[in-house]
Amino acid sequence: MIAAGVTIGSLQTALPLGALENRILLCHALGITRVGLITQSERTLSDVEAATLSTLVERRLHGEPIAYIVGKREFFGLDFQVTNAVLIPRPDTELLVELVLERLPPQGRALDMGTGSGAIAVAIAHTRRDAIVTALDVSAAALDVARANAAVHGAAVRLLQSDWFAGVQGETFDLIASNPPYIASGDVHLSNGDLRFEPLGALTDRADGLSALRIIAAGAAAHLAPQGWLLMEHGYDQAAQVRHLLQEHGYSDVQSWRDLAGIERASGGRAP
Incomplete structure (x- = not known):
């Protein structure tokens, strides 16, 4: 379970997934872009954000495809x-x-x-x-x-x-x-x-x-x-x-x- 108060920057390496999947789920849970992960790296998660991210990570750890979790996939640009x-x-x-x-x-x-x-x-x-x-x-x-x-x-x-x-x-x-x-x-x-x-x-x-x-x-x-x-x-x-x-x-x-x-x-x- 991810606790509230941790920073976005620390989560990018602390989550138990690969770097790309960590980034995708962070962006989706927090509603920010990849650039936002950098510019807001010192921002801390609220209780709601921490709970949302925890749920997404658990779904992925149980094997659910990233595309279904975030609801989209890029194809042909x-x-x-x-x-x-x-x-x-x-x-x-x-x-x-x-x-x-x-x-x-x-x-x-x-x-x-x-x-x-x-x-x-x-x-x-x-x-x-x-x-x-x-x-x-x-x-x-x-x-x-x-x-x-x-x-x-x-x-x-x-x-x-x-x-x-x-x-x-x-x-x-x-x-x-x-x-x-x-x-x-x-x-x-x-x-x-x-x-x-x-x-x-x-x-x-x-x-x-x-x-x-x-x-x-x-x-x-x-x-x-x-x-x-x-x-x-x-x-x-x-x-x-x-x-x-x-x-x-x-x-x-x-x-x-x-x-x-x-x-x-x-x-x-x-x-x-």
Whole structure:
């Protein structure tokens, strides 16, 4: 339990977390910026502030992700609201956004499938104001989060509650992107770290990790303009399987791209 009367400066090294997490929780509990931690280092905590910070630290020590504790996570240079209804946006997924931006034509129509917090769709719409962006998710709670993020960043995104392609029947797009559930059922990672707290249905297909990717690859061709791109994020060891899947469905220019760690993190191809 953190006692009132201690200084902000002393807490930055005294808290039982890493330096970055200490700083994030201090800023959140006290409502100050990183600069404020420096300029107010001699300021002492009130009873309320000490109790608030103690609660946040305890939540983190019990494994709850920092993003859920503070309610936000940066992605593609933007702050996104996150709740336990959505996955926490990760730097790896910025690769998918970059691939989309490189391939989406002027005034292009883009579809983000399984949008969650809206990170992919909002990043695209915020960067490419000319784009016509649609995002869908089966979860109403996730769409509420995505809607809030689109509003905060002034991003024009049409949001639909839909089980994959059900809500866009008869529509075509120049590009379809997705970061679907791709962790296989029983994978040890599901019971470790932050993943323990994230929505299970957004992480795993409860099967071999490829079922959602199969659905998207099979259905996307009917919703893509000629030579339109399908781009999908996948697991660290799934690139070869996803390329084979795309080739089976007649996609051309099939390839995979590596993330900053050198891992083949996304694969895609052009519509037949």
